[in-house]
Amino acid sequence: MLKALYAGRGPVPQDVIDAVPFDRPSLMQGQALVAVLAAPINPSDVLTLTGEYGILPPLPAVGGNEGVGRVVELGPDTHGPGVGQVVLLPAGIGTWATHVVAPAAQLIALPNNADPQQLSMLTVNPPTAALLLRDFVSLHSGDWVIQNSANSGVGSYLVQLAALRGVKTVNVVRRESAVAGVKALGGDVVLVDGEDLAERVKDATGAAVIGLGVDAVGGSATMRLAACLSEGATIANYGALSGEACMVSPRELIFRDIALKGFWLARWYRITPPAEVQALLGELAGLIAQGKLHTPIQATYDVAQIKQAITAAAAGERSGKVLIVPKQEA
Template sequence: MSQLILTGVGEANIRIERDADLTLGDGDVLVTLEAAPVNPADFLLANGWYGVQPRIPSVLGSEGVGRVVSVGPNADAAPAGKRVVILPTYEQGTWADQAVVPARNVVVVPDDADARQLAMLAINPATAYLLLGRYVDLKPGDWIGQNLGNSAVGQAVIALAKRAGVKTLSVVRREDAAQQLRDLGGDVVLVDGDDLGERIAGALDGGQLKLVLDGAADATVGALAAALESGGTVAAYSSATGTAAQLPLGDLIYRELNLRGFWLINWIRSAPREEIQRVYSELADLVAKGVLSANVEATYQIEDYQAAFDHARKPGRAGKVLFTF
């Protein structure tokens, strides 16, 4: 078997290791991986810039899908022989042919769904699902706004909102990305640029946003916030710029907007097991039905990890990069 190991803080310290000793603890399961994506958070973790710090040495990879082939003596035997997604707790790595995983960190998923789509289920679709459900009681016909609309989270937001009858206004940086989202069912897709605020107001035609989702932390969140109802919520879940969300002071104070941060790992740590299973089972069912999907631009074998990393950082990339096993 092969796995990618972080031997020291920094991406330069990623190495491939073969024939590792995989010993199951009492509560562990052994998963043979089918696919695992390359996510920005994986690089942040490797460089010591993430919300959890890397253990040295440790296997990298935050999420993935595979099949349970063995269980520890005191582990729940229910997943044995079944396909599972691995939750992104960073207690285990998924860039490996096989991984030892605490049994609490796997959820059984359907056999008839695309393995590549299931491999990407645990982070982005779950983030989109929770962002849409935690802060505002959205009703059919309501409008939400988001930047970074062509990201995997943004695409999942559009799919889930469309299913619920909620309308989406998405902001992207390029016209080709805008057309991609229109083809996916985005109600309004705007390209960032001059007079963005005016174009947002014109598209809403007197309406207001009920919720704004911020993944970019750039000036676009201010333009979206200007169209948010008074007392409304901006939920920040990432920062493409590496800075904090930029809300206009007048909107924040005089219209009493709420700025909320969201990190999926906090939910996984605190939510009851039944809730976690329910959410991921519902999302996996939507993947199996073709309701949820993300573009895959390329797949790589683990031996070609440097090429996979280079591809994942490619500007203007139109889909995810995955390892397949």
């Protein structure tokens, strides 16, 4: 058994983490031993290794905040998903490992016949995309939304979820090589960011009313997004890939009544009743199982290859997610 452990943080994320062996644990009542099937490496995971994320776990820690596994053993007198059941792992449990010990009551059963690699990304990006579309502006079929970082994990889910609702998307990317991938997912309009973005959006949409902008970049990209929106629209910011604070001019805020709001999924999980959380995750898991919701995967790595995996995930130009997929015992 292996786990990806880090005891410090530093500017080069792959340098602070190593795959270390551990013995099969003895289970207590209420616990389950779960073999990890797949676990993604998200941008927040990389920022956690460098010490730049908003919340940092105590050290030492096992990397990985989400993933799926298969129950292999239950503790004595323990009730929960049965042995052999595919389950969603609790958030923040340290999923970059061959096996994890989890509270059985916190495991959520998932469809056994669905792709575990796609299911492994259920906890973070799909609900983020769904809530960005649901909780900021009342959207109806035929409405338009604009987002930047459209080739990201959240961006790819947002395109698909919007299409399922009949909502049209303008998708802004930062490089020409990302355009084709977003179009293949169903993006209605895909444009490379630039100073004349507002004019190109106007031309591509026929000057459509756009009431929601979704921003993951910050800095001047937020300003360019604001310029594309209609009067009284809202920008929902959920990230700062540029490393800069969001910029919105007084003209947009005052004279065009553009609102800038933030979204953090961790807070939503903290304040939302468990039944509502499970309902949303269940709905999204169903769409994944039906093949209606997916995201591109660039590469998979075993736990033993954690340094190579982090290097790939932290690279500036990728064509999909990087996953930890532990080798299964024969």
